[in-house]
Amino acid sequence: MNYSRQVLASVVWLSATIGWAAYRPNVIVIYTDDQGYGDVSALNPEAKFQTPNMDRLAKEGIVFTNGHSADSVCTPSRYALLTGRYPWRTVRKRGVLGAEAKGMIADGRMTLASLFKENGYHTAMVGKWHLGMDFPGTSKKRDWSQPVRDMPLDKGFDYFFGIPASLNFGVLAWFEGRYAKVPPTLLTAKKKNPRHMDYRIMPPYDREKGMEVAPDFIDNECLTRFTDKAIEWLGGKVEDAKNGKPFFLYLPYTSPHYPVCPLPEFHGKGEAGAYGEFVIETDYRIGQVLDFLESAGIDENTLIVFSSDNGPEKSWPGRLEEYGHDSRGGLRDGKRSVYEGGQRVPFMVRWPAGIKQPGRRWDQVVCQTDLLATFADLLGVALPENAGEDSQSFAPVLLDPQADYARVPFISHDSSDFRYAITEGNWKLILPxxxxxxxxxxxxxxxxxxxxxxxxxxxxxxxxxxxxSLLMARGRSTPGAAQPNDTGYWKDLTWMTEKEYNELAP
Incomplete structure (x- = not known):
């Protein structure tokens, strides 16, 4: 089936029904950190805490029960989400970046933000980046009067407020635009967390060695500050959204990634300890965003994608034993694993004005790389050959409950043993x-x-x-002209030789 024609027909119907300006949806992508499939009560009947706002997204939208991140750890999943391209096609084949690193997204590569910006949208990112930044000076000698480079404002975003990476990597400050509001001039080490098995990042900051941190930075303020800044930015875009200039907001939260640090008002909630409380607080923050959209009168035509960057951190077995809460949702393993628990994640889409028959479940494979092609379809634009090489539009599923849709084979990656897997339909092969x-x-x-x-x-x-072997070597998994990967053969492709790889590559 020609999916573009199917989507175009739906676009014409929607624009005729509610008007073209109203049809072009506002878009918010809410991205949690290390949240497992079983950490949403709508997906896990045995959950030991409730997530009413995440559940609302499921009830009023579509639950993709077979939705995946592109990797089982943070940095590569974020790259794939924003670019529609598998992360191992870059020079970085393993692991995550530090706070300070060469940006993983190459200059000029299309991102979700640049796609929307080129099509007349306001664009913003509020939250955790973790794709590399170029800070002024070195850790030994900074000049925080100089701007940060190679960061979200260089990748299609008009506005940025957030932190550079996971909290355990340092350079911790509240950055707005290219500058830290209060520069990270102090040093700190991790502190013991009395309520969880991980750590805290909180004052006093008085060490001679350790992570760079700003004197006003406290780990448990992330969710509050991100939500408040997101709503503040959205508030300035309401009138434009009502008058034909929509917005795109990327809202990557830091929870429930370590440090598990819910605010005191959430202590005692749920029945899964501090971790459950932290997810409950995350759910509450999502509810604040939903409440704002409704009060501002822009809820109907705002499309929200909610998902997580990978499966649950290694504390999940202890939580299962102590509380009977399975963050994996019955899947195998968690974060860093090539098994389903590593990268099958909560994945929901809500769009009252656009989704037909909300409350549905979709059980076939979709991947976070697919957002780029899906949004391009909804905007009625074609992706260039060198963008979104692993992105297949699932817009037909949103617009047609009877959509004849099947995804091309999906490739996943183990960030511990560095194994690859391919899933086609119901069959999943983990490579030797x-x-x-x-x-x-x-x-x-x-x-x-x-x-x-x-x-x-x-x-x-x-x-x-x-x-x-073919999909990896030819630089894309979707139909179209073959594209070069950023490197040649690499050693983790143990099931084929370099010669075999080169014979398949463009």
């Missing part, structure tokens, strides 16, 4: 690596990946291995 043999799972009957059936289906193993 070092001393580990190939694993094949039928997710239609075994979503927890308990039965490796590779020995029973050698033909399926062979077919999927050939597909992943």
């Amino acid at each position: 690596s070092n001393q580990k043999a190939a694993e094949l799972y039928d997710l239609s009957t075994d979503r927890a990946e308990t039965q490796n059936v590779a020995a029973n289906h050698p033909e399926k193993v062979d077919a999927l291995q050939k597909k992943i």
Whole structure:
């Protein structure tokens, strides 16, 4: 089926029904950090805490039960979300960036922000970046009167308020635009967290060595400040949104990533300790955004995507044992893993004016890389060949409950053992690596990946291995002209030789 024609027909219908200016939706992408599939009560009937605002997104939108991040850790997932391209196509094949690093998004590469900006949208990011920044000077000698470079304002965003990376990487200050409101001139180390098994980042800051931190920075203020700044920015765009100039807001929260530090007013809520309280606070902040949209009269035509960058951090087994709360939602493993618990995440879309038959579930695969093509479809624009190479529009699913839609094979990545996997329909093949043999799972009957059936289906193993080799080497997994990866063959592709890779590459 020609998806673009299907979407175009729906666009014409919507614009005729509610007007073209009203049709072009405002867009908010809310991105949580290390939140597992089972950390939304609408997705987990056995959850030990309730998330009424996340549940509202599910009830009033579409739940993508088979929605995935593109990697099982933070930096690569964020790259993929914003660019529509798998992160291992870049020079960075493993791990995450520090706060200070060469930006992972190359200059000139299309992002969600640049797509919207080029199409007349206001664009903003409020929250955690973690894709590299160029700070003035060095950690030994900073000049905070100089601007930060290679950061969100250089990737399509008109406005930025937030922090550079995860809190354990330092350079912690409240940045607005290219400058820290209060410069990070002090040093600190992690402090013991009395309410969780991780750490805190809070005063007093008085060390001679450690992470750079601003004197006014406190870890448990992140959710409050991000939400307040997001609503403040949205408040200045309401009239434009009502008069044909919509907005795009990227709101990546820091929770429930370590440090687990809910504000005191959330202590005692839920039945899963401090972690549950932190998710409850996150849900409350999302509710504040929803309440603002409704009070401002722009709720109907605001499309909200809610998802998480990867599965739950390694504290999940203790939480399961102590409280009976399964942050994985019955999936296998968590953060850093190639198994489903590492990258099958909460994934919901709410858009009252556009989604037909809200309250639906969609059980086929979608990936966060797909947002770029989906939004381009809704805007009626074509992506260039060198953008969104792994992005397939799921706009038909939003606009048509009977959509004939199936995604191209999805590739996932293990950030611990550096293994790759390919999922096509219900079949998932984890590629052999070092001393580990190939694993094949039928997710239609075994979503927890308990039965490796590779020995029973050698033909399926062979077919999927050939597909992943081609999709990785040709620089894109979607239809279109092959594109070069940013590097040649790399050592983690253990199932094929460099010669085989080069024969498939453009």
